[in-house]
Each structure stands twice: as structure tokens, then as C-alpha cells.
Amino acid sequence: xxxxxxxxxxxxxxxxxxxxxxxxxxxxxxxxxxxxxxxxxxxxxxxxxxxxxxxxxxxxxxxxxxxxxxxxxxxxxxxxxxxxxxxxxxxxxxxxxxxxxxxxxxxx
Numbered sequence: 659x660x661x662x663x664x665x666x667x668x669x670x671x672x673x674x675x676x677x678x679x680x681x682x683x684x685x686x687x688x689x690x691x692x693x694x695x696x697x698x699x700x701x702x703x704x705x706x707x708x709x710x711x712x713x714x715x716x717x718x719x720x721x722x723x724x725x726x727x728x729x730x731x732x733x734x735x736x737x738x739x740x741x742x743x744x745x746x747x748x749x750x751x752x753x754x755x756x757x758x759x760x761x762x763x764x765x766x
Contacts, residue, residue, distance in 0.1 A: 690703040
């Protein structure tokens, strides 16, 4: 279910924190948009080709988000959910600009 993107991330001072549901072993790396979980939480739905072994899928997710938001990989950090499908990724940068870009990705 596609939902309004405003609740899938939180703005902070100089960063944005994104809630992500990751699907590894996909056919391609892609952000699928904004999804609503069964408990009502909103997340960015993403998939990567990498397998969830030794952090490969996590590294692929960070790279995918950095590329999609046009920031350097060093600006993206996985902060929670290292072994779970639901993750929190921090992206450093202008929160307003990052939120605008995420909104555009969610609408696509």
C-alpha cells in the first residue's frame, strides 16, 4: 500500500533518519516507494541484489540510498536494524532538500 511519505523519515539537525524495509536477493537494486506496514508505520520500501551475508545487503542499501538522494556514500550510515528487514538509515545533509528528494522518490 502506498502512503504519504512524510512519516517514513524524521528530520534532524543536519540529517534525516529514514525508516526502511529492505528486501535482499532481489532481481535489481531499486527503491519501490513508500509503504505502510501492518502496524501502520510508514517506511521506504527498498530492494537490493546483494545477499544478507556479512553486511553485504546493508552496504548495498546504503549505496542505493546515497545514489538515489545524490549524496556521497560517506553521508549515509546504517544506525539500526543490522540483522533485520526493518532498518534506520541516517543521511547527513540539508534535511529539507533530502525530504524533498525522498518525497519525489516515493511519488515515482
